[in-house]
Amino acid sequence: MxxxxxxxxxxxxxVKTACSNCNLRELCLPLGLNDQELEKLDxxxxxxxxxxxGDHLYHAGQAFDSIYAIRSGFFKTDVLIEDGRDQVTGFQMxxxxxxxxxxxxxxxxxxxxxxxxxxxxxxxxxxxxxxxxEIHSLQHHFHKVMSREIVRDHGVMxxxxxxxxEERLATFLLNLSQRFTARxxxxxxxxxxxxxxxxxxxLGLKLETVSRAFSRFQEDGLAAVQQKHIRILDTPGLKxxxxxxxx
Amino acid sequence: MxxxxxxxxxxxxxVKTACSNCNLRELCLPLGLNDQELEKLDxxxxxxxxxxxGDHLYHAGQAFDSIYAIRSGFFKTDVLIEDGRDQVTGFQMxxxxxxxxxxxxxxxxxxxxxxxxxxxxxxxxxxxxxxxxEIHSLQHHFHKVMSREIVRDHGVMxxxxxxxxEERLATFLLNLSQRFTARxxxxxxxxxxxxxxxxxxxLGLKLETVSRAFSRFQEDGLAAVQQKHIRILDTPGLKxxxxxxxx
DNA sequence: CGCGCTGTTGAAACTTGTCAAAGTTTGTGG
DNA sequence: CCACAAACTTTGACAAGTTTCAACAGCGCG
Numbered sequence: 001m002x003x004x005x006x007x008x009x010x011x012x013x014x015v016k017t018a019c020s021n022c023n024l025r026e027l028c029l030p031l032g033l034n035d036q037e038l039e040k041l042d043x044x045x046x047x048x049x050x051x052x053x054g055d056h057l058y059h060a061g062q063a064f065d066s067i068y069a070i071r072s073g074f075f076k077t078d079v080l081i082e083d084g085r086d087q088v089t090g091f092q093m094x095x096x097x098x099x100x101x102x103x104x105x106x107x108x109x110x111x112x113x114x115x116x117x118x119x120x121x122x123x124x125x126x127x128x129x130x131x132x133x134e135i136h137s138l139q140h141h142f143h144k145v146m147s148r149e150i151v152r153d154h155g156v157m158x159x160x161x162x163x164x165x166e167e168r169l170a171t172f173l174l175n176l177s178q179r180f181t182a183r184x185x186x187x188x189x190x191x192x193x194x195x196x197x198x199x200x201x202x203l204g205l206k207l208e209t210v211s212r213a214f215s216r217f218q219e220d221g222l223a224a225v226q227q228k229h230i231r232i233l234d235t236p237g238l239k240x241x242x243x244x245x246x247x
Numbered sequence: 248m249x250x251x252x253x254x255x256x257x258x259x260x261x262v263k264t265a266c267s268n269c270n271l272r273e274l275c276l277p278l279g280l281n282d283q284e285l286e287k288l289d290x291x292x293x294x295x296x297x298x299x300x301g302d303h304l305y306h307a308g309q310a311f312d313s314i315y316a317i318r319s320g321f322f323k324t325d326v327l328i329e330d331g332r333d334q335v336t337g338f339q340m341x342x343x344x345x346x347x348x349x350x351x352x353x354x355x356x357x358x359x360x361x362x363x364x365x366x367x368x369x370x371x372x373x374x375x376x377x378x379x380x381e382i383h384s385l386q387h388h389f390h391k392v393m394s395r396e397i398v399r400d401h402g403v404m405x406x407x408x409x410x411x412x413e414e415r416l417a418t419f420l421l422n423l424s425q426r427f428t429a430r431x432x433x434x435x436x437x438x439x440x441x442x443x444x445x446x447x448x449x450l451g452l453k454l455e456t457v458s459r460a461f462s463r464f465q466e467d468g469l470a471a472v473q474q475k476h477i478r479i480l481d482t483p484g485l486k487x488x489x490x491x492x493x494x
Numbered sequence: 495c496g497c498g499c500t501g502t503t504g505a506a507a508c509t510t511g512t513c514a515a516a517g518t519t520t521g522t523g524g
Numbered sequence: 525c526c527a528c529a530a531a532c533t534t535t536g537a538c539a540a541g542t543t544t545c546a547a548c549a550g551c552g553c554g
Contacts, residue, residue, distance in 0.1 A: 079402075079405055081405070081490070082490065083490045085405065086409070087405040087409055089401045089405075100393075100394055100397055101394060101397055101398050101401065102394070103390050103391055103393075104392070104395035104397075104398055105394075105395075105398070109398045110401060129386060129387060129390070132379075132380075132386070133379075133380040133383070136376070139376055139379070139380065140376060143350050143376070144350055144351045145351070146347075146350075146390075146397070147347055147349070147351035147352075147393070148352075149397055150347055150348055150393070150396055151351055151352070151356045153397065153403075153404065154326055154334070154400070156400075156404055157336055157400065157403055157404065157407060158326055158328070158332065158334040158336075160404060160451060161448065161449075161451035162332045163332075201408065202408075203408075204407055204408035204409070243330045244330065
């Protein structure tokens with residue numbers, strides 16, 4: 001069903017995967033565009049790229065020229081520095097954009113890795129800027145997306161700066177749940193695509209601490225945890241934990 | 248369209264404070280614009296606003312319609328949540344932009360507070376988007392500024408997620424030093440505008456821990472610390488501390 | 495079907511937080 | 525201009541939370 005490099009029924013494939021037909025358009029760049037504008041956007045999306053689990057979409061240091069919209073799959077981004085430190089800066093799912101970090105220095109500043117087989121739309125950044133000058137709503141929406149990324153990062157800082165291990169993990173699970181819900185999946189039951197170590201890196205914790213926090217949730221009846229399979233049993237309980245008054 | 252509300256020597260004031268004459272233009276939005284473009288930018292800057300120490304430039308929750316360029320002074324931004332948690336998300340100085348957080352939700356998502364008497368240029372965001380569609384280099388530069396903010400936030404996540412107290416503080420001091428240098432001030436000697444508690448909030452530490460880390464730097468000959476006055480004595484030493492191999 | 499990666503659990507060590515007290519600076523009003 | 529109060533900073537002792545180290549269990553891939 002999905003597109004690939006094959007030859008024949010090409011136009012059909014194009015239609016199938018164009019923004020105008022993409023079921024993610026309400027989550028992605030096309031949001032708020034009319035039909036005519038959508039057509040222009042379709043032209044802008046230069047190509048698509050498939051990645052297998054473990055593949056890098058881009059590496060830190062690599063020249064920047066495109067941003068990517070996730071069609072399907074799941075990614076992590078991380079920064080790695082010489083001394084061995086490694087911080088996962090985010091997990092991204094369908095409809096979200098990757099590569100915004102590269103605009104500032106014309107070079108990617110983090111690594112983007114597929115955590116499962118995935119497909120992305122390649123959006124040459126100069127095209128996006130060009131089209132932004134024509135389509136006001138695209139321009140504005142793109143600015144909103146960047147701004148929200150900044151706000152999201154502030155939320156992570158709040159988490160890393162002020163929360164304890166279990167509060168962090170509760171926040172993380174609720175955030176995932178909310179994003180799965182927005183994509184039509186179950187709010188309560190899902191499979192984690194990342195390891196305990198990756199969760200820990202994102203949350204500023206060691207993998208053992210993450211594991212212990214999961215066990216604690218299980219004991220307390222907040223969630224059923226079986227390796228990567230999570231079932232949230234008590235959303236209000238997790239919310240209370242997340243916003244726990246300190247002191 | 249003219250800047251401040253006063254009447255008489257108005258044009259003189261305009262010249263005095265216009266972007267085209269501002270000595271921060273290489274640090275601020277005007278970067279890379281030619282004279283003609285600069286003139287248009289001058290028109291865009293609707294007004295200026297002076298703030299006394301402790302004044303809020305904006306509050307979380309307040310409607311967003313402008314971003315702000317700092318002409319002089321020093322600010323902090325922070326997010327505050329119901330349960331009492333409070334995270335300083337950044338310290339901003341002359342030439343830097345404030346308010347980018349508000350674009351996404353058309354509402355400010357953090358508080359911006361002047362840490363000393365300050366002055367900002369008010370840039371109505373719709374004007375900026377309009378002018379961005381005319382002036383490519385302004386558009387591109389603005390995108391770079393937003394992207395760099397994202398990259399900066401990733402750096403803070405790395406700090407909060409992986410570094411110990413002294414490493415965090417060393418990173419903080421070196422960052423300040425570098426930014427003061429870019430503004431023509433001494434790289435080695437400066438006054439902190441923020442309290443230990445604010446530094447701690449930014450670095451995810453308690454004020455006592457910050458104070459102890461400063462004392463440690465003093466003992467180790469890395470810096471001379473007298474309350475808010477800092478003199479960096481051993482930059483390489485701080486850098487080594489910052490990038491300390493763990494284990 | 496076993497080897498390796500991932501996850502769980504325990505005990506000890508370490509870092510940072512908490513609480514408390516005292517010292518210092520700053521700002522204000524007399 | 526001094527005195528006093530408030531805000532900020534420093535330091536110590538102890539407690540709490542997280543990491544470290546280690547051992548073992550489970551799942552999945554080749």
